[in-house]
Amino acid sequence: MYFWAYRILSTPMSKFLKDLNEVQQKAAIHKEGPMIIIAGAGSGKTRVLTYRIAYLMEQGIDPFNILALTFTNKAAREMKKRIASIVGESEAKNLWMGTFHSIFARILRIEAEKLGFPSNFTIYDAQDSQRAIANIIKDMQLDKDLYKAKSVASRISKYKNSLITVRAYFNNPELIEADTLSKRPKMGEIYKNYVDRCFKAGAMDFDDLLLRTNELLTKFPNVLAKYQNRFQYILVDEYQDTNHSQYLIVRALADRFQNICVVGDDSQSIYAFRGANIQNILNFQKDYADVVIFKLEQNYRSTNNIVKAANSVIDNNKMKLDKALWTENPEGDKVEVRQLMSDAEEGRYISESILENKLKNQLKNQDFAVLYRTNAQSRAVEDALRKKNIKYRIYGGLSFYQRKEIKDVLAYLRLIVNTKDEEALRRIINYPLRGIGHTTLDKVFVKANELDETAFYVLENASRIQNLSLNRGTQTKLADFAVMIRHFQLFMKTHNAFEVAREVVNKTGIIKDIEKDATPEDISRVENIQELLNGLQDFIQVQSNIDEGDASLASFLENVALATDFDVQKDEVDVVSLMTVHMAKGLEFPYVYIAGLEEGLFPSAMNMNTREDLEEERRLFYVALTRAEKKAYLLYTQMRFRWGKLTDGEPSRFIEELDEKYLDFKTPLREKDGANQFVDASIFGDLPQDRPLKTGKKIGFTPQKKLVVLNKAKSKPVPKNMVIPELKVGDQVRHSRFGKGLVKSLEGKGTDTRATIAFDAGLKKILLQFAKLEKLS
């Protein structure tokens, strides 16, 4: 160790290493052998990782021999940039750095033929997989309520991530038994069919990229040796989120040199639903003989209050590694806890609070983030921010590449690159409409199976194939479609990827189809397609600047398939960030609002039945809270729209679990804005008054009690100045969104009055207290 420390000081790195504390420094310069860095939230893990890689390179390790696996493309890109700033661009770009999926997709392209796949194999996204499975279930004539495509897909995904191949499945009586017991005896058969179909389609799904890599490394020792020799130093970020399949790949590749460095925080393991195995990090020390352990426990990100509050909640988890996060940062504000009446008010509170903080502390939009458990929650917040003219950006949700119009164009491109791509073909064969319906398509696929050919072959030869009972007109339609695709393929020989895409957009009539209704949404969809073309143009540009760049359409498609949502960068910078807690991992913001802290929502009702599930939800909450640098707001509501219905909420248990020493409870806000049912509260420009809870003495009562008190506040009588329109059956009303309507019936009383009203849009049941209703005389 002393030797290395000495070497350090004699290199230009020394000036960078000064930025590291003692443990960080030791971890950065530890050279050989297996090591684990347990890095608490905000403990400077990325910094250590980048310096470590830069350091290795400075020690003369060839960047070609370093493999760094990250969780998102963005993390890889940023780390690369930071390394480049230390060791220089030309060195850094030769690093193998990226997500598991993108790195191994790249390797699989090179080695695909060994596995019987074309090197231009398609990558099926989650939707493709699900549709393929739905089709299989249909073809097998199974009960689709029993075999829900989505859950079958996730089950298959679990098999794959655990390296249970079809054969392994059928060799495992326990699995078969389990599926039989859950009344799904055909699981194995579906699984087999799905794998066969993907193979025939020349397609790999996300899980295949890892599973097939394992297959490659196991079946071909020389291939394994090749990559073992290449990757002499392996670093894995976010190790707590690796699944079994990834674990095996890493172990296989690291087996020769054992220079494996994993970094992670078990307390931030939040991807079990997609197969992540927290045991990987918990057991790392058992996997290698002489593991050196580094613990980064000093937090540089958050105030003391936030760190301690976060610690107090994660302490409720049993399954974790021993560590204690601390900080030298100032005490800071307490974490604010607040109940709101509804999701709409929650949004409004957030927007008002952001405005207030901006004014008081001279902040920008980009200093704020709103985090939530489910994407559906973004809407209420969005509405509120828009009303106040606060610029925001939603990350995730329906990402750009998942929009229908984009997927349609991409499906054409996929089919051009790989005519075997069944899901692409299904998607566009009748879009825009060209009179090829289900019946025809079914026949085509049946015939294709019979002949053991691709569907595309059947299209091309429709008129020549025996016993294909299609009339002349239909045959022509099919052939025309095939001819069109062939035309694009030919076109591709002389034109670049951008030009091909433009040709597709023009020739297929997609634009025309979208434009025919000319609603505002349609215009934005056309713009999206334009945006896709621009993106493709950029892509070609970028690739041409890279030595081994690949500007082909196939390469673009792979990029798109594996793009993480952060990869589409918009120009607007100063915006409030809205995203799920999952998306927020690894990020930090001065001010963080965590919305919807209600039982059943966060923790999610789907994930609170076992201790393990609940612990994962708790880690998720821990992640959310530790994103905040200066101040965190914990918000929950009394009622919220879910599935289009109003539902009652109960405060999340996580609020109760927090040590109240670090919390500042606020009363639910009412009074003042109660009067504003018909007037946008923003015109008053002020925030509702905060007032300390009367009943709740500061300390010395259980949070449980306190929450009960908070709940009580909701049933207090409506303030006098609050106007609820007195309605009777037969009244004409106007609703801000639904327009004019007729009151059909009333039920309940006081704040609880609900009215059934007939609008043009149909019959709606509305709680008067919240509805923006105007009585028409």
Add this chain to the structure above:
DNA sequence: TCATTGGGCTTTTTT
């Protein structure tokens, strides 16, 4: 045989 319309169901998180 195909397209349209209305009904039913849905939501947890994502590479």
Add this chain to the structure above:
DNA sequence: AGCCCAATGA
């Protein structure tokens, strides 16, 4: 409130 699917009409 939105998406997918099934029955129904053309």
